[in-house]
Structures are given as C-alpha cells and as structure tokens.
Amino acid sequence: MNRNIHTFIACDHEYEESDIVLFGAPFDGTTSYRPGTRFASAAIRNESYGIETYSPYLDLDLTDLKVFDAGDLEFGFGNTERVLNTIEDMTAQILKDHKKPLMIGGEHLVTLGSIRAAVKKYPDLRIIHFDAHADLRDDYLGEKLSHASVMRRCWELVGDGRIYQFGIRSGDREEFTWAKDHVFMQKFNLDKLNLTVEALKGKPVYLTIDLDVLDPAVFPGTGTPEAGGVTYTQLTEALNKVFQLDVIAADMNELSPTYDQSGASTALACKLLRELILQL
Amino acid sequence: MNRNIHTFIACDHEYEESDIVLFGAPFDGTTSYRPGTRFASAAIRNESYGIETYSPYLDLDLTDLKVFDAGDLEFGFGNTERVLNTIEDMTAQILKDHKKPLMIGGEHLVTLGSIRAAVKKYPDLRIIHFDAHADLRDDYLGEKLSHASVMRRCWELVGDGRIYQFGIRSGDREEFTWAKDHVFMQKFNLDKLNLTVEALKGKPVYLTIDLDVLDPAVFPGTGTPEAGGVTYTQLTEALNKVFQLDVIAADMNELSPTYDQSGASTALACKLLRELILQL
Amino acid sequence: MNRNIHTFIACDHEYEESDIVLFGAPFDGTTSYRPGTRFASAAIRNESYGIETYSPYLDLDLTDLKVFDAGDLEFGFGNTERVLNTIEDMTAQILKDHKKPLMIGGEHLVTLGSIRAAVKKYPDLRIIHFDAHADLRDDYLGEKLSHASVMRRCWELVGDGRIYQFGIRSGDREEFTWAKDHVFMQKFNLDKLNLTVEALKGKPVYLTIDLDVLDPAVFPGTGTPEAGGVTYTQLTEALNKVFQLDVIAADMNELSPTYDQSGASTALACKLLRELILQL
Amino acid sequence: MNRNIHTFIACDHEYEESDIVLFGAPFDGTTSYRPGTRFASAAIRNESYGIETYSPYLDLDLTDLKVFDAGDLEFGFGNTERVLNTIEDMTAQILKDHKKPLMIGGEHLVTLGSIRAAVKKYPDLRIIHFDAHADLRDDYLGEKLSHASVMRRCWELVGDGRIYQFGIRSGDREEFTWAKDHVFMQKFNLDKLNLTVEALKGKPVYLTIDLDVLDPAVFPGTGTPEAGGVTYTQLTEALNKVFQLDVIAADMNELSPTYDQSGASTALACKLLRELILQL
Amino acid sequence: MNRNIHTFIACDHEYEESDIVLFGAPFDGTTSYRPGTRFASAAIRNESYGIETYSPYLDLDLTDLKVFDAGDLEFGFGNTERVLNTIEDMTAQILKDHKKPLMIGGEHLVTLGSIRAAVKKYPDLRIIHFDAHADLRDDYLGEKLSHASVMRRCWELVGDGRIYQFGIRSGDREEFTWAKDHVFMQKFNLDKLNLTVEALKGKPVYLTIDLDVLDPAVFPGTGTPEAGGVTYTQLTEALNKVFQLDVIAADMNELSPTYDQSGASTALACKLLRELILQL
C-alpha cells in the first residue's frame, strides 16, 4: 500500500520527468480587508477531481503531459520577508532545473517572490498582469511589502515599460497617475492585448493573474470583489493570445474559498488552471 | 377545512382537467461529486410563491392554464433501476392520458426513465438536450446507469442522429470523439439551433434541460458548475425557438439547493419553469 | 479621544458644510417574501472601507467632496405610516437646507416618504425608476402601503406621464396593462433612456434605484432575485446619462445582506453609491 | 392521481376525524431585530420527513393518532391587527369544534391571537410560558402590538397571577420589576415547575413555548439567541410535567430557519413538535 | 522534491512499519435524507492540521506512534454491494497483516464491509455501537443494504446478544421491539457501559461510532441531527472504558461537512480520531 498522494488532478508525475511544476503559496498575511486566500491551493487540489482532465477548447488532455505538483510551501505568519524568500528559492530551483513554475496563491504579494527569481534568470523579463487592482502603491499604511504594492515592488526589479496591466478598475488616484509614466495600463478591459503580444514577441514573459480581474458575477469567491470585470470567456481568449509568447512562469492568485459558498469560484479556478497547464 | 395542497404556484388543478402534468423526481443516487439535487423539486415548489404567475415576455399567465402538480415520486436510495422504472411508469401514464409530462429532477439520469416511456409512444422521437456536459460516457467507474452516461443510454433507445446537444463544454476526449459519429453536438454555445429547429419540424421532440448549461454566474446552485456557459436570456430565446416544434414532454434538472445560498438559482429555476409551462 | 464616528467611507464632514446628505432607512416591514433589507445601510457603511475613494471611471475622488452621513433613521416595526413620516421629515429638512438627499433603503416603499417631501418642494417633479418589478399594484393583499405598490402611490402624487421606468421584467398582468396609460415603462432593458433624458432636460428629477434591476448574477444579494437583468456596466452607463439632468435627490434600495454570503453584492452597492455621490 | 398533500409527518387525517389541529402562523412583522420566523412552519413541514413518527421516550407513535394539518394561514404584511384577527378566528373555530389547536409561529406575537380565542372559551385560563425573554413591555418603540409586549397584552386578558413564566433571562429592568406584582416568573431555569403544576391542577392551561428558552447551543436557529438557556432534555422533562395538566391549546414559536444552516434547530423543532402532539 | 503526501496529522509512516492503518470510506449512497458524509474523510485530513498531535487527556502524542494513512478508497456510486466488497477487502488485508484498521466513513452502512472481514478473522466478535439511531430495520423502502439497517445486517453475521448499543434515541417501533430479543440496547445515554465492559473482557471487540450519538449542540455537522444526545466528555469517558477491552478494529461515521459551516464538528471529529488512535 502506498501513502496518499494528493495533487491537482492528473499532475502526479515525478519531479525529474516533469516539464511543469505546480506549487501552492498559502499566504495572506498582508491582506488588509478579508483574508482567506491561504486556503486556495488546498481547495483547488481537493475540488480538481470535479473537473475533467480534457479541454474541449484546446483538444488537449492533462494526461498527455508530465506535471509535478509539489504541494504547498510551509510558512509561518508574521514575517513577510521570510515568506518571500521561501517562494523565491522554490521558483529559482524550478527554473534552474529547466522547468516551468506555476504558482497558486495566496494573496498577490506572493508574486514578488517568484518575480525575484525569474528576473535573476531572465534580466530582460516582461510581466503581463491581469487584475482589477493596480497594486502600484508605494506602501500601504507604511508597509512596503503589501498586496497593494506588489507591482510597484516588481517594477523596481524590471524597470519602466516592462509591466503590462489589463482589466484595472480600482486604485487610488496616485496609482493611476504614477502608472502613466512607468507601466502600460489598460483600464477596465482587455483591449489592446494584441498590441502587447505583438510587442513582446521573443521576450521572456512572466504571467500573473489576479482572479479578481473577472467580474464578481463569475468569480465572487475573492476578498475584494470589484464590479465591472471581464467574463470567463474574455479572459481565456486573452490567455490564448498571451501563450503565443514565451511564458517562462506564471501564477494565479486571490481565490478565497471562504467566500465561495457555492463552490463555483473554486471550480472556475480549477478549470482555468487546467487551461494554463495545457498551454504552458 | 381542507388539507394543505402544495403545488408549484397556480398549478393546482385536478389531474383529469389538466393538459400538463408536473412531477418531481428527487433522485441523486449516482451523482459522483456533490449531491443535493434530490432537494430541487421541493425547493422549487416552496420558492415558486416568490415569483409572479404572469410572464411579461410571453404575455401569458399560469392562471390561464390547467396544470396538475403530482408532487414528488417516492424512491428508495440504492437501487437505480427501480427508480427509473417508477419514472417510466409515471411518464407513460401521463402520455397515455394525452397530457404532457414535465419532470423536475433530480440528477440528469432521471431523464432516461422518461425517455423510455416517450420512445415507446413516439418511436420517431428526437431529443433536444441543453447541457454543459456531454453525458455520453459508456459507463462511469463501471456503472452503466450514471448521470454521466445518461445520453449514451438514451442514444441506445433512439439511435444515431436523433439527439441534438447544445452548450456542451465538458467531457472526456472519448465522448467528444464518439459524438462526431452518433449525435449532433453544438459545443460551447447555442448556435445552429435554427438549423435543428428547421430539421425537426413535424417530429415529436423531447426537451431535456440540464440547468448547468447556464453560466455559473447566473446559476451557481448546481453540483458541477462549469464556467463559460450561456446567459439566461440566451437560453430563453433558444427555448422560444424549440417551442415552435412539437414538444411532447420535457424535463429540467440539476438544481442543487444546497449550493444556492442566495436563492437566486432556485428563483431562476422557478421562472424558467413558468416559461416552460406557458409554452408547453 | 473622540467617540467613534461611523460613516460611509470619506463621508465624514459636518452637516452644515456638506452639499450631499446620506442617510439610511432600515425598513423592510412590508416585504412579503424574504426580509433582510433592514440590514443594508449598516452593511454598506461597514463594507465601504473595502473600496477606494477614487473612481477611475469618473476621475473623481470622494475626498474632493463634502458629504455628511447622518446614520440610520430609527423606526419601530409594525406602523408603516409612522416610518414614512420619519423619512419625509428627514428629506424635507435636507431639501430645505439646500442640500441633496441620498437615501439608502431598506425596501422600496421607503421611496414614498422621500417623494412626498420632494414633490412638495418641486411640484414639477419627474421620477426615473430602475427596477426589475413594476411596483404598480393598487394594493398588495389589501395593503395600500406596500413595496409592491410604491410607484402607484408615487403616481398619485406626481400624476400621469411623470414616472419613467426601466428594466421592468416582473409584475402581474394588471400592472403592465395599467402602465400603458399612466407611466413610461421600458421593459427588460435600459433602451430608450436617451429619449427620456432628452425629454426631461430642465426638469427636477428624483432618481430611485431598486438594485434588483441588475441581473442576479451580478447582484444575488436581494430578496426577490429576478433573472434576465442588466449588467453593472449597463447600469452605470445609464446613470451617466441620468446625471446630465437636474437630479435633486436619489435613493438606492433592496440590498439584502442576509442573502449576500460572498459579500459581492454589498461591495457592488458600495461602489455604485460612490459613483452616485460623485455624480450627484 | 391526487394532488400533493403537504403536512407535518403523519398528520394527514381529515379535519372532521381529528382531535388535534396543527396550523402555521408565518408572521414576523414586528420582529425588531433579525426577521425570519415567517419561514418556520414551512421548514418544519419539509424537514419533518427526516424524523421518525415513533417516540421511544413516550413509546407512542404519530400514526396512532388522528391529527389534521391545516397548512399556513395567509397574511399580508403591514397590518398587525388583521393578522391577529385571522389567528383568533382559526383558533376559535378549532376550539368550537372540540379539537385542540397547536399553532406553529412565527414570532411570539402570534400567541396573542390564539389567547384571545382561548380566553373567550375558557375565562378561567392559565398560561404557562417558556421563554428567554419576559415579553412584558407595555410597548416597544411606541407599538403596543409587538413580540416584546405579547405577554403584557395577554395579561390584560387573563389578569394577575395567571401567567407562569419559566427560563426568563432577558428583558429591561421595568419588565422584571413589573413582573413581581403581576405574574409568576421563574428566572434563568425551569425550577419550581412542580409547584406550578400542583397549583394548576384542574384549570384549563394554554402552553406557549418560545424556543429561545433553549440554550443557543442546542437551538441557534432563532433571531435573538440568548446564552445561558436550558437543555433539550430539561425542556422535555418540564413538558412531561405540564401535560399532567389540562392543556387546551399550545403553540411553539421563534424558529428562524434563516439562521439554522446546519438544520439542527429545525430538526429539534420537528422532534419537539412530535412530542407535543403525542402528549396533547 | 517529493510528491505531496496528504495524511491525517502525523500519520505519515509507511504501511509496513505501522501498527494502525487509517483509511477513508467516502460513501453515502443509501443516505435517505441529507447526503454529504462522502466528504468527511477528506475534510478530516485537511482540518487535522488545526489540532495538536498531543493529547493532554492521555499524555500521549501521535508522534510517538506509527500510523499509516492509506487515503480514501475509490467507489463508483450506484452499486452498493461493490462498495461493501471494496471495504471488506481493505479491512481483511489490514487484519491479515496484523494491524488495526480504523475506518473513517461515510454513512454508517460502510461498517458492514468492515464487520464482514472482522467476523471472518474473529468468529467470536462483539460489536460496541454508539449511535442516536438503532439502525435495526430489516429493510428501508425495500432495500436491505441501507444505513438504516446496517446493524441488522451485522446481527445476521454475529448473532444474538453480541451487539451492544448505546445512546439510541431514534427508530421505528419495530426496531425497539425487535431489539429486546436480539441485542443489548441502552436507550438515550451511555449508562451501563461498565457492565458491558465487564462482560466483554477477553473478547475481540469491534467499535463503531456514529457521531450523531453526540448531541447536535456539540456535533451539528451531520445529516440527521437528533436532539437529546451525549456530550463530548461523556463520549470520551465512555471510550476510555471501551479501550480496556481488546478492540481489534474501529470506525467513526456520519460527519457531514456540508452541514458544518463553523467547522466545529469537523474539528471535534479530528480530536476524537486523535484520541481513538492514541488508545487503539
């Protein structure tokens, strides 16, 4: 008898033979409003057995691929920097082994850990960012390491003009003003993604998805639902375009199972993760 | 004083005088993932008093019609074949009395019971099927009688080319491959329904609606929510077209009140049932 | 140390210096189906700290304005007329002081109290009404003062042709028949709002929003969810047009936090209220 | 085929042949805090099929008795006096026909309607009252007809020394002071019930149970949970004593299914109702 | 990197070196009322990381023991006999390897599978059974294999006088009558357990716990909550006595996470399972 292996559906290969490595980053320690994203990766693994491994959209099946699911990183709460170091180490190891990391947050700040590792290997890195919130504050109530300032911290690593934001519909006035000089920001929708894809051909791309870019109608299970978002179909069509690029790593954040009583948001996250893996 | 009659709103006529017969099939015994559809018909009856009897869409009122609500069939759990026999007997009786049966599931397997009766009376039967899932597996974990194989079992009764599926966006690869040779399948949306309606003019039609054909945004209260579905308006416009045909029986399945905390899914099911009755 | 002031976010100015006055009317005493709107104004205040004060849609910030939040009116339950008097007095006082009242219901009947005050000051008043339900019954189970007859009571005050309804998709047959002769009613959607805006240029307008005009997908947290509604974006674009007019008072009703387990409906109400304030 | 009869389990006899008549009073119109008891009687009927008809405590079975379930009275909301009249008429009719009324509330004010009828037939009536709250206010925010003043209104009908209260642990200071001169009140627990039973031998007794007399641990599903209450076993043992008396009518109030997510409170209410019927 | 092992806390040893083997039986296919126990074993594993490995009651720690967690058995739904065979095979294997099986249900019928294996190895087997329900029906709506008849089926295997039931407070009249001649039944509470322990000294004992023996106050998260049960402390003290005997296998059933919104029932099940393991 073997011990109980628990993975995202069909991602049960060994590390060495896998091309993609999945891991969870169950951290929500800087969440200022409604916590709960720490439970996302476990919920996604549990509920993934309710979806199919086959995508009729892509005509591909998870069982055709070799994916390793490393489970969740272990964090204490109360020391944000240590959390980010753990994430950076994990991503660095995977990249070093010529595999593609796919991280499941957690709050959006976890992206910073991965970006730190990615930019070291790929100094020419670009970031494509789907989100309702700009996340461009310099600090939040005095804290530099916050979900609300994560893209500002990333900008410090990659520099001007290398972050491409889509779907942004919330932030303070300064974020929107600052953005004009430092990042590309598509407000409210996913228009102009074609131009971005055109511009980033041949560049290494990190893809970060804050699931609240979706309308709360289709994705209520998140801590800061923001009306006026995009549909599931709009998001997946956009991702199809992004995957024409050289995506070297990706993450998906901000599912909060605590606020997903029907389970529909977790099910959507599972389906989207399947599509991400199949395209990655 | 009279005993408490409990029906779907305004469906309180006697059996003999009625043209349409409503009944519940509270069975979810083969549900592999999240059960709960056994509670749908009772919830729909209870909550129907929250909607109006009048449809401004059709300018028709339930009080203009004669409809009998037979309540729920009684099943034991654990013997699927006996459940299907009970449903078949009920549908056969209603058809024999020249009335139209309208069944409220339960899980989708209940449709098989009704189809068995319908195809005996109408050997030329066609089936129009709205669903997120193909339900075309030959078996599910060895079980032939499963919600996941219900349309395959129906196909055994009606034969090639007589099942028309719409909105399908989930299944395993074999189902999609098999479908190409045996049924008409419209993936992802309700397009090409016009062609189907044209083709089925004059034929007896059984209409089966798995409510998860709707997007989980509008219908989260179901066991297997599948992102990327159709809107309520798209579905009702499609039904308007279907009712240009000779619909001899219908069913509506897979509401799971357990996952409908806001009540919005149950309210939608009530409204849709009103429209079905008015058009039937 | 100061006592704890509790307001909608950034609406913490003194009454005298403010141009807009916010107040809650936590009444749901005639709700026939699922009560709970009495908790709306408190929930909106609590949850408003989860949204931003800045609107990227309007490029305006609540901190630029002077708004006073008076808290909630106090009502006993069981005496509807007294409740309406309290609301009328409050609205009259605010209008007398040359400020704009913005009321948070409660059930929709609370609008009658405000309209009574508004029509006294502005005899030429027009009402723009967004709702799923016509609310035009003459009485409901014998009660004249009911959420289901509130617009009929308002019509008695303003007369024929001065109420403009949008998004209406539920009511009994008589309401729809009666409406043809007495009010402008746009069924199902917000079309023809342009014509209304054109017609009402220069007139004083009272704006009343029943949030269930929205589709239950985007706004499940209400007592009578009615499928087939408008999107958040459609509603806000419509409001942009309305605010080209001289809106002298407004209200927003029928959030029921009891049925908003994810919090997404309350968050939407907060965001919409911010937009209302910024445009008022 | 017969129409769907919906009763409390096994209470499906005809009115004429029955000794006990069950009916629902789904009213919560004066509830000042958290409404929802209007849904209690329907929930109790629905969930009663989850309990057994046999009581091992009493070695009696519901199928041994003849009980009629009249369903729910129909009320409009907004006119309290009319609601009470409807209840009074119902109770009077049942008493006139020499049957025992058993009412399911609703909020506690519904008791007043029944007491009005009972005291007309039995001028010598005594009331035994289990509750967490004294309900002895002269008025509540100016309203004489309120759940919070129901026993005060009853006292006006039966006079001093004829109301016996048990389990009371909440009220304002005046209620407790007033009680000393006018009613028997056992604070906090059910002690001294023996003395009451001794004193009331031979007198006609009306039994009214506010279910919040139970500790919120065993009965969380109520609008105003009050810590420090009695256990289920303590309550049923007390009822065993009460039924040594001549109980001519009874009611059970204040279940609020809205706050009973586990269903345990509704299940308890069903079980307690079975015991009440069997002893009545 | 290793694949993600998912076990009950600290039960992460290899099969060969372990003395106790834990496994889940996620089956609720004959549940007649509210399903959901299929999710119990996964929930218990997930939530076990919220409890301590150390028991201050026993002054023992899970880390002192060697326990193997085999994960969940895989079942299709719809074929009860096949499910029972899978369970019997698993239990037989563990017993054959001289280890102690500890099964987590699932509905109570799963016990029958384990008992079949146990009685083959230990023909002299006795069963100690904690439950609110007698589970002694000969059949349930015609089904012999039902949660409501599981102990009757077990009796067919072990014979008269070898089943000892405690806490029983629900069943139909025939069950209670039948019990008098065939099993020992302690109604309502856990009294007389001392006598049972005395009588069973030296005999092989199978311990089966239906968690609804607990009062719904302490354990609301179950499909058929039955008021009037025992406290957590009473149950654990009773178990201390049982473990003076030679318990050769055990199971714990009927947690339904669907009805455990606070998580307190799942947490209790985790704690009780820890105590069971430590004593086994």
Next chain:
Amino acid sequence: MNRNIHTFIACDHEYEESDIVLFGAPFDGTTSYRPGTRFASAAIRNESYGIETYSPYLDLDLTDLKVFDAGDLEFGFGNTERVLNTIEDMTAQILKDHKKPLMIGGEHLVTLGSIRAAVKKYPDLRIIHFDAHADLRDDYLGEKLSHASVMRRCWELVGDGRIYQFGIRSGDREEFTWAKDHVFMQKFNLDKLNLTVEALKGKPVYLTIDLDVLDPAVFPGTGTPEAGGVTYTQLTEALNKVFQLDVIAADMNELSPTYDQSGASTALACKLLRELILQL
C-alpha cells in the same frame, strides 16, 4: 444633525467622564489556521443592539454607568511589533487617566500589548487567563510574536507564578511540561478558581479571556474550536468570583464572525461583554 456615533450599546459617554474605556484591536495577523478575528469588534458593536442593557443576573444596567467606546485602533498588516506598540500606547493612556481599559480582540496576541502597559504601571501584576489553549510556546514556526506564544511572552514580563490559567485543554507536550514550573494551570475546567481568588486578594489583576475556553457548542464562532470546554454559566460564575479581586484591566478575544453563521456566538460575546462592563 449630528454625525453617526457607533458604540457598543449604551457606551456613548465622553472619554473624560467615563470610568471604563472600551476599544477594539482588530488584528489577526499571526493567526496560523483560520483568520477572521479582525472582524470581531465591529460585529460586536453592530450586534450589541440586539441585547438588553439590563442584566437580570446582576440587577445592573449599562445605562447606570459611564463608559466610553473609542472604536477600533487602526493597524497595517504585516508588522506585528508596530501593532503591539499601538495597543500598548492606548492602554497606557487609559491607565494613566485612571480609567479601566477593556479591549476587544482580535487574536490573542493583542493581550501582549496591553500587558506591557499594565505591568509598567502595576509591577506586581497577576494575570488570570481563561483559554482552551496554553499559548505557552516559546515560538511558533520561528516567530516569537504569535498567538500561540502570547502567554510565554507575558510570563517574560511578570515572571514565575503570576499567571493563572483555567480551562486549558490543548497545546504541545512541551507547553504542558514547561507550565509545571512557571505558571498555575488548571487543565480542562475552572476548578480551583476559589484558591486563586483567595491567593490574589489585594493584588492588581489583569483578566484575559480567550472565548474558545467555552465549549464549541456554545461558542462555535472561533478559529480553533476545541471540544470539551466549559458552559456559558460556568464561565460567568467564574467571572463573578474573579471580580471580587482588583481587576485593573481586561480583554476578550478570538470571536471570529466569519464562522458564526447563526450569530449566536457574537450575541454571546455581546452579553458577556455587558456582564464584564457591569462588574468592572
């Protein structure tokens, strides 16, 4: 018109005239398992209007006292030390002004901030601690400032033999071992409180209540429910004894409204807070 003052019921006096000062510490940043206590103080204020100001237990009324409610402290998340400083400053200010601080957590770590201030003013301070958990770890996953080590940190301030713990039933083995030499710990229940009260006569006492000392039956709304706790009545009787001592400050922690769907836990916390204020 005055701005909306929001306080715990009847605690609406000015700071200067008050003897007791209430404030919220909405922090749960080190919570390792299920967060949510950050919402406790707001929920308690909101729901306090559902309880009475009068205590029949004490025959005292909140309206007889002068209490100031300062609202909630404002914290960023991610910097634990800064949070503790804010709390310490607040408590120090209140003590300096010769008033009694009463803090509403938040997770239990907030107590450390208050104790730091209290021990500076009262070097001879004793701590009485009601809790399910020992909270005596030296660190938790490397973090010294954790809810799981708060009493260890407090011990560093007050020294051996000055912390008196009651109701403790969870912790790791080392905590229980360490406790023997450094604190008084009453395991499982509240026995021997009499001896403690005797011993602490004349000493300044800080009272800290972790509400999970209560059994999850009576208090499910907390992040780490631990079966086997005390009843509400046992706790209040114990507090009656504690208030024979010179309690110079107190706090009440670990309500998590997220897990209190019925509202019964929040209502209990409100009632207990009323009793605390009345006795303080």
